[in-house]
Amino acid sequence: MRSLIGLGQVATAVLGRVGIGQTGLGRWLFRQYLALLPKGETWVEVGGQRMWLDLSDRTQLSIALGSHEKAALARFVGLLRPGQTVVDVGANVGLYTLAAARAVGPGGRVVAFEPEPGNCVRLRRNVEANGHGNVTVVQAAAGEAQRRG
Numbered sequence: 001m002r003s004l005i006g007l008g009q010v011a012t013a014v015l016g017r018v019g020i021g022q023t024g025l026g027r028w029l030f031r032q033y034l035a036l037l038p039k040g041e042t043w044v045e046v047g048g049q050r051m052w053l054d055l056s057d058r059t060q061l062s063i064a065l066g067s068h069e070k071a072a073l074a075r076f077v078g079l080l081r082p083g084q085t086v087v088d089v090g091a092n093v094g095l096y097t098l099a100a101a102r103a104v105g106p107g108g109r110v111v112a113f114e115p116e117p118g119n120c121v122r123l124r125r126n127v128e129a130n131g132h133g134n135v136t137v138v139q140a141a142a143g144e145a146q147r148r149g
Contacts, residue, residue, distance in 0.1 A: 009065055041053065046066060047066070053093065068095065073095065080103035080108075082103075087111050088110060091119075093119055094122070094127060097112040101127070101130070111135075111138060117139065
């Protein structure tokens with residue numbers, strides 16, 4: 001399993017870099033790869049951190065392959081400094097939460113909001129697996145509320 005994920009991570013990066021990823025050949029190769037990949041939950045190393053992901057879920061599969069919001073994540077991490085506080089609203093399974101926890105370090109803090117119960121369980125598991133004691137997970141939605149007096 002790990003070798004198949006690792007192969008997918010390398011192939012995604014290479015095919016994207018050389019411009020084959022969005023061609024008919026690239027899509028065909030990706031479909032062949034997906035047919036080999038087992039579905040379901042597994043541990044995957046993403047950006048040097050362990051994540052428990054469901055490879056049946058498209059978003060989580062793209063996280064596992066290292067292609068999910070790659071440029072946005074790099075820009076986000078580039079803005080963070082040790083000791084900062086970060087609020088991750090809609091943390092999903094923790095891709096940004098884990099990256100932020102590492103970037104702000106033990107002197108910083110990350111508060112991750114995720115309302116969906118299954119994602120929240122996976123988020124907590126991913127935070128614990130990486131020993132990020134600087135993260136607080138809140139199972140709730142965050143948004144603007146209007147009160148009527």
